[in-house]
Amino acid sequence: MVTFYNRATPNFSSTYYTMSSLRFRMVEAAINRKPFAAKVPEGRPSEYFGKKVFNRAAMRRYLHKKTYEAMLDTMDNGTPLSREIAAEVASGMKQWAMDQGATHYTHWFQPLTGGTAEKHDAFLEHDGAGGMLEEFSGKLLIQQEPDASSFPNGGIRNTFEARGYSAWDATSPAFIVDTTLCIPTIFIAYTGEALDYKLPLLRSISAVGQAALDVCHYFDPEVKRVTTFLGWEQEYFLVDEGLWAARPDLVLTGRTLMGHESAKNQQLEDHYFGAIPDRVIEFMKDLERESLQLGIPVKTRHNEAAPNQFEVAPIYEEMNLANDHNQLLLILMEKVARRHSFRVLLHEKPFKGINGSGKHNNWSLGTDTGVNLLSPGKTPQANLQFVTFIANIIAAVYRHNGALKASVSTATNVHRLGANEAPPAIISVFLGKQVSATFEKIAESQSEDAIVFDSKTGFKMQGIPSIPELLMDNTDRNRTSPFAFTGNRFEFRAVGSLTNCASAMITLNAAVAEQLAVFKERVDARIAEGFSTEKAIFEEVKILINESRPILFDGNGYSDEWKAEAARRGLDCETSVPLIFDRLLSDSTRKMFNRTGVLNDIELKARTDVNWDMYTKKIQIEARVMGDLALNQIVPIASQYEAMLLDKVYKMSQLNLDTTQDIALIKEISTLTADIQQMVNEMIEARKVANRIVGERAKAIAYHDTVADYLEKIRTCIDRLEMIIDDQMWTLPKYRELLFLR
Numbered sequence: 001m002v003t004f005y006n007r008a009t010p011n012f013s014s015t016y017y018t019m020s021s022l023r024f025r026m027v028e029a030a031i032n033r034k035p036f037a038a039k040v041p042e043g044r045p046s047e048y049f050g051k052k053v054f055n056r057a058a059m060r061r062y063l064h065k066k067t068y069e070a071m072l073d074t075m076d077n078g079t080p081l082s083r084e085i086a087a088e089v090a091s092g093m094k095q096w097a098m099d100q101g102a103t104h105y106t107h108w109f110q111p112l113t114g115g116t117a118e119k120h121d122a123f124l125e126h127d128g129a130g131g132m133l134e135e136f137s138g139k140l141l142i143q144q145e146p147d148a149s150s151f152p153n154g155g156i157r158n159t160f161e162a163r164g165y166s167a168w169d170a171t172s173p174a175f176i177v178d179t180t181l182c183i184p185t186i187f188i189a190y191t192g193e194a195l196d197y198k199l200p201l202l203r204s205i206s207a208v209g210q211a212a213l214d215v216c217h218y219f220d221p222e223v224k225r226v227t228t229f230l231g232w233e234q235e236y237f238l239v240d241e242g243l244w245a246a247r248p249d250l251v252l253t254g255r256t257l258m259g260h261e262s263a264k265n266q267q268l269e270d271h272y273f274g275a276i277p278d279r280v281i282e283f284m285k286d287l288e289r290e291s292l293q294l295g296i297p298v299k300t301r302h303n304e305a306a307p308n309q310f311e312v313a314p315i316y317e318e319m320n321l322a323n324d325h326n327q328l329l330l331i332l333m334e335k336v337a338r339r340h341s342f343r344v345l346l347h348e349k350p351f352k353g354i355n356g357s358g359k360h361n362n363w364s365l366g367t368d369t370g371v372n373l374l375s376p377g378k379t380p381q382a383n384l385q386f387v388t389f390i391a392n393i394i395a396a397v398y399r400h401n402g403a404l405k406a407s408v409s410t411a412t413n414v415h416r417l418g419a420n421e422a423p424p425a426i427i428s429v430f431l432g433k434q435v436s437a438t439f440e441k442i443a444e445s446q447s448e449d450a451i452v453f454d455s456k457t458g459f460k461m462q463g464i465p466s467i468p469e470l471l472m473d474n475t476d477r478n479r480t481s482p483f484a485f486t487g488n489r490f491e492f493r494a495v496g497s498l499t500n501c502a503s504a505m506i507t508l509n510a511a512v513a514e515q516l517a518v519f520k521e522r523v524d525a526r527i528a529e530g531f532s533t534e535k536a537i538f539e540e541v542k543i544l545i546n547e548s549r550p551i552l553f554d555g556n557g558y559s560d561e562w563k564a565e566a567a568r569r570g571l572d573c574e575t576s577v578p579l580i581f582d583r584l585l586s587d588s589t590r591k592m593f594n595r596t597g598v599l600n601d602i603e604l605k606a607r608t609d610v611n612w613d614m615y616t617k618k619i620q621i622e623a624r625v626m627g628d629l630a631l632n633q634i635v636p637i638a639s640q641y642e643a644m645l646l647d648k649v650y651k652m653s654q655l656n657l658d659t660t661q662d663i664a665l666i667k668e669i670s671t672l673t674a675d676i677q678q679m680v681n682e683m684i685e686a687r688k689v690a691n692r693i694v695g696e697r698a699k700a701i702a703y704h705d706t707v708a709d710y711l712e713k714i715r716t717c718i719d720r721l722e723m724i725i726d727d728q729m730w731t732l733p734k735y736r737e738l739l740f741l742r
C-alpha cells in the first residue's frame, strides 16, 4: 500500500491535514485499484451480436409470417403499419422480451436536453379476476403520453397548451437494457411539432434521400433508394471514480473549472495508440460485449491524444440507427464505467491544456444498387456522378456554413472549437489534393473541350485525369479541417462528444437536400433549353465549383492567418455561442428547413430558444460551482497557509532571520485571494442582472458577455494558488492525479 498522508507533521496546525485527507485517501485508493475483470462473453461476437435486439431474426421467430412481412415492408419501405398488425407485433415483442427476462417496457426518446429519456412501466395488468397478467397492447407500443411537461420545448407546449406524446419508430428495432424493453420513439407535440431530435432526423434523412435519388436518376434510372450513412467516432475520458467524487466541478459540470496543468501532459505524444491500461482494457471489453449484444457494431478502440482519453467507433450504419446506437452507447458507457470504478467524462473539454473530445461524424450517401455516391467510379459516367455529388455537398456547406456551425455549438463544445487542437470555429471544407486538382480543371474548362461525345460510350471528360487512380493515395488528410473529404465520405469533425449527432446531421442532410433540389431544377431547365443531360450537369457543376470556392481550404485551420482570410472570404467567423444561434433563424436557414420539410418556423424558433436556455443554464451552473469552490475551499485554504506563513515570519523576525521570500509569498497569496473574492462577487452581481433579463436570447448573450469570462479569470488566480500553496493542504485532486491512469 502506498500511503501519502503520514508525512511527519509540524504541530502548529493540524486541522488542514483532515481537510485534504479526502484527496489523499482517494489518490491512494485509485493507485491501489486493481483491474476489474470483464465478464467473459458466451461464444464469439458473431454469436451474441444483437442478442438483446428485437431484430429480423427475432421477429421471424416471434411473429406470424404475415406480420413479419408487414414489419419488413415498414422497415424497408416506410409503409405504415395497421393497428391490427401493430397489436400482433406488440404481442410478439412482449413474448420475446419476457423470454429474455424483461419485466418492464419504456418508450425511449431523445429530448432536446440531450441524452435520452425513459419512463419504465411493468408489463403487468389486472386480469379481471383478481389476479395479474403480463400485457402489452399494440396501443401502448404505438403511442404514449409521457408526463413530459418538464422537457424543454421552447414554449411550444405552453403556446398551444398541448401535451406531448411519444410514437413508435418502427424502423429502429426495440432492445433490452437490464430488464427493460426499450422502444425507440419520436417525441412530438399534439399539434405535430417535433420536440426531439429523432423526428427531424427522420425527416432530413428522407429529404436528402429523395433529393439524391432524383439526381441519381440522371446517371442510373434503375436506382430505387438512396440511404444516408453515419459512422461516428466517440472520444471520451475516464477518471477514477473516487477522484471524480472529490471534484465537485467534475461531478456538477462535467469539467474541471480549475486545476493547474500537470508538468507532463501530452507533449511526449506517448498516449496516442499507446498500450491501453489494464483497468481500461477490462472496461472496454465489457463495453464492447454489451454494445454488441445490443446490436451496436463496435469495431475500433484506442487511446486518444490526451492522457486518459480514448475512442470507440463502430462500423457505419444507416443514419437513424447509427444515431440511436450512439445515444445508447453513451448510456452504456456510464453504466459500464461505474462497474469498473471509473466515471466517463463526455464533456468536450474536461481538462485545460490537453485535447478535448469530439465525435467525428463520417457521412455518406449510398444507393440500393450498392454505389457509394461519394466514391469515385470507374467510368467517366460514374466520375461525373461523383463530381456532381461532391460539388453539391460543398455548395450546401458553403451556403449554410453558419447554420452548420450553430448545429454543433454549445456552451461545452465552445471550449474545444477554436482552441488549438480541434477544428476552428469556422466551417471550411478540405478536399485533398486530387479532388481539388480535378475541381480546378473543371472550373477552368470550357465544356466544349472538356466533354467529348462518343456515340458508343456516351461522353468523356477530357484533360481530367481518371479520378480513381489518383485517389489511391489520398493520404494527405488535413487534421485541422472541420469538414474533410476522406476518400469515400465526408468527416464532420466539429461535432461535440456530448452532443446528439442528430443536431449536426439534421442540418447537413437538409442543406444537401435543398442544394440537390435546386441543382436538379437548374439542370432540368438547361435540358429543356436543349442541352444534353451530361452537358447540362457539367455546366451546373462548374458553376457550383466556382461559386463555392471560398469554403475550400486545405491549409492550417489553426493559424491566425486563416481567421483573417476566412473573414475576407465571408465565412461565418462569429465566436459568441448565443450569437451563433442566430444563424438558425436567418432567412436562408429558415428557407432551407421549410423547403425540405425538416423543420417549420415554430420548431426552429423553439429549438433556438432551447439552445439559448441551455447555454444560460450551463454557464449559470458553472458560475455557481466556481463561486462555491472559490469561497468555500480555495480562499479558506489559502488563508490558512497565509496564516502559517505569517506565524513563521513573525517568529523568524524575532531571530532577525531574512523573511523577504516569505513576505513576497504572503503578499502574492493575499492579492490572489482578494482578487478571487472580488471577482466572485462581481460574477454573482452580473448573474443577478442577467437573471432579470426577459427573453432567452438576451439572457444568453448577457451570460456570455458578462458572466462567462469570470470563469477563466478566477481560474487563473486559483491555478496560481495551487502552485504556491502547500500540496498537503490542497483539497481538490490535481491534474497529475486525475490523469495518467495505469
Ligand code: ADP
Pocket (backbone or CB within 6 Å): 229, 230, 231, 232, 233, 300, 313, 314, 315, 316, 362, 363, 364, 372, 488, 489
Ligand atoms: P479514422 O481514420 O478517421 O479514425 P476509421 O477508418 O476509423 O477512420 O473510420 C471512422 C468511421 O468512418 C468508422 O465508423 C467507419 O465505419 C466510418 N466509415 C467508413 N466508411 C464510411 C462511409 N462510406 N460512410 C460513412 N461512414 C464510413
Ligand code: MG
Pocket (backbone or CB within 6 Å): 233, 360, 491
Ligand atoms: Mg476519423
